[in-house]
Amino acid sequence: MSRRAKTRRVDPLAEERTLCQSSRERALLKMCVVYPNHYRTAMSSLGFQTVYRLLTTTPGIHCERAFLPERDDLEEQRRSGLPLLSLEGRRPLSDFDLIAFSTSFEPDYVNLPLMLDLARIPLYSHQRDESLPLVMAGGAALFLNPEPVADFLDLVCIGEGEEILPSLVSTLMAPTSSDRRELLTALSRLPGIYVPRFHHPRYESGRLAGFEHDPGSAGFIPRVSAELERHPPAQTVILTENTEFGDMFLVEVSRGCPHGCRFCGAGFIYGRFRQQPYQALVDAIERGLEHRGKIGLVGAAVSDYRDIGRLCRHVVERGAKVSVSSLRIDRTDPDMLDALVASGHKTISLAPEGGSQRLRDLIRKNLTEEQILDACERIIARDILNLRLYFIIGLPTETESDLEELVRLVTTIRQRVLERGRANRRLGTITLSINPFIPKPFTPFQWCGMEALPSLEAKVKYLEQSLRGMANLQLKVESLKGCYLQALLSRGDRRCSALLELMARGASLKKAARDCAMDTDELVRRAIPLDEPLPWDLIGSADKEQLRKDFQLAFGTNEDRTA
Incomplete structure (x- = not known):
């Protein structure tokens, strides 16, 4: 060599500081x-x-x-x-x-x-x-x-x-x-x-x-869960600028998610939503401020932390900046938003996920269009005019009318941003981040299949055409082929080991699957019967019977659950 x-x-070691x-x-x-x-x-x-x-x-x-x-x-x-x-x-x-x-x-x-x-x-x-x-x-x-x-x-x-x-x-x-x-x-x-x-x-x-x-x-x-009160908060222990968060000291405020959206594993695999004691977080933040001027608060549901506004205000009052890893639309605490503004945030991300009210109800997002628009108004009113909006396409039972409603919602949000921008003589940007639905184990949607790539590509094309020509709006789409691989590995069994071995040696997914005689669509796209054994049945990350009941509540026993 x-x-x-x-x-x-060996250069990374020279730029690290271990705490x-x-x-x-x-x-x-x-x-x-x-x-x-x-x-x-x-x-x-x-x-x-x-x-x-x-x-x-x-x-x-x-x-x-x-x-x-x-x-x-x-x-x-x-x-x-x-x-x-x-x-x-x-x-x-x-x-x-x-x-x-x-x-x-x-x-x-x-x-x-x-x-x-x-x-x-x-x-x-x-x-x-x-x-x-x-x-x-x-x-x-x-x-x-x-x-x-x-x-x-x-x-x-x-x-x-x-x-x-x-x-x-x-x-x-x-x-x-x-x-x-x-x-x-x-x-x-x-x-x-x-x-x-x-x-x-x-x-x-x-x-x-x-x-x-x-x-x-x-x-x-x-699955084994930890009582967070018995342990110090997870936090940065090796400082280096060679990361995505090189200017921050990270602190975990909570673990899990209390909402249980039907497509998301975070609400199920971590057990009950657990929060760190406020003083333990303050102590960790004080240690972090000795090394960094910006604190990153981490967790699957940061804005659900009971003292999130107070915690963010504490960071700002200490003369530092604060950043949060996630922001739920119906948990936009005013003190938290003010702290983000004081920290110089120019962009805030929100995740309606479902493009229509019907789909948001189906996935148990528990968000109305009015709540989404109100959250945008609260952010825009603080002169944060750059919004990143996350939506999922290919959710089970999605139709063209759901996509039409997504476009109408985005258009309404964009209009409000433009109106505020004109008043301030400064235009903001809306970034529309589109991700396909990926069925995940230990969720009520684990039995649903992923939509076919040609169909997803057609939906992306529809969004591109519908939103084309709108100034200050950017459309970013996650790699559909990459998401297909993720779905395969999310739902796969031990027969995937031979496929992974070939891919590790440089074969494409298509070639590796052909050489292994594996029908990847069988694993990715198939709707699985509720009584069929699942590869992850050995693992107790969530209650399968409760997931089955939740699935039936979402669809009814006779409803179609393919996209």
Whole structure:
């Protein structure tokens, strides 16, 4: 490998400042936390930083990090044949006792076998013996459906690290046997630990028919939740400008979402909505202000935090700026909006999601057009004239009239922005962000199929034509093919491992599916019968019976649930 490439790969360390103190006890266990994407993306993840803090501060653990190499480095590494190395110690990943993938998004599943291959570690768990590290994974994507990557993993964490990691680490540091199977058996008895090799999918007529379990193995792995009051808020522990939020200190204010929109996993897989105590957040913010002049408040439902206005006001009164990761339309607290204005925000994002009232009711968004317009008015009145509006197309039962109503709503919002802009002699911009519906496990819409790509493309074309010529309005559409892959990995089973292996080696999705003789539409587009076994049935991230009742409440038992 060239000197230039080596320098480029170690540069991030020189620009970091670590705020957590590593344990100084003799290391009994060497662990490498791996994010299956590039450094900049990884270090923008508060979950990844939190797992690193939990491990590196645990007595007896030596913890390092590893990332997917940048494109140029990746090509050179493949040519050189050198193994993937950790960031801190420049150690081959095969030298560690355990490799822990932190995986938030399904598309990153493609990078798991790629990184194992770069590390010169056999891809499949059954190919690895005691001389090689255990391979573990956790994160939101695994809470939803670990099965597409289950064959690559020795164990999966189904739950939150604050609660799972202490007993996991304790078991790893005091093994009763050097035999790998016995160790995995002991680990499988811990709450929230799923060992895929003890559970065997059974297929009939090309579809999953259920699972068979090794003797003594539980047939169901419940998700483990943490009591946030017992733990400090998740917060930035490694400062670097080489992230999406390099100018911010991030603090998690809450976990989960209280609204339970029928298409969104966040309202189901995290259990009840939990909020950090106000004083704990203030203490974390005070630590952050020693290093950054901007505080980023993080959570799936930040604006639902009970003291959000008071918290934002505190940041501004300390002479700092505040940013929030999400803003619900019916939770636009005046103090929060004033703090965002004082922090220099020029754009605010809102998510009506459903383009029509019928669809917003169907997905249980619980928002009326009047509430949407009122929220826009409150924002515009504070002279924030740039709005980003998120909508989903291809929702189950969507029709042309729903799209027409979406266009009318956007046109009305745009007119109000223009009127305010003329009064202030400054025009704002509306960015319309369009995303296709992706069925997600552990939601009431998990049984619904994704709409066909040609149909989605036609809907995008309709929106483009309907909104063409409107000044100060931009239309941005998520990659439909990328969303198709995400849907495949959201709903897939273990047969996806062969497909991921081929994609990791450079094959396109279409070619990999052809070589594997896999009908991807069968997994992505099919409406699944309510009584059919699901790949994620082993995982207890939500109550399946309650989801089934919610589905029936949304559609009725005889309604069509395809788009």
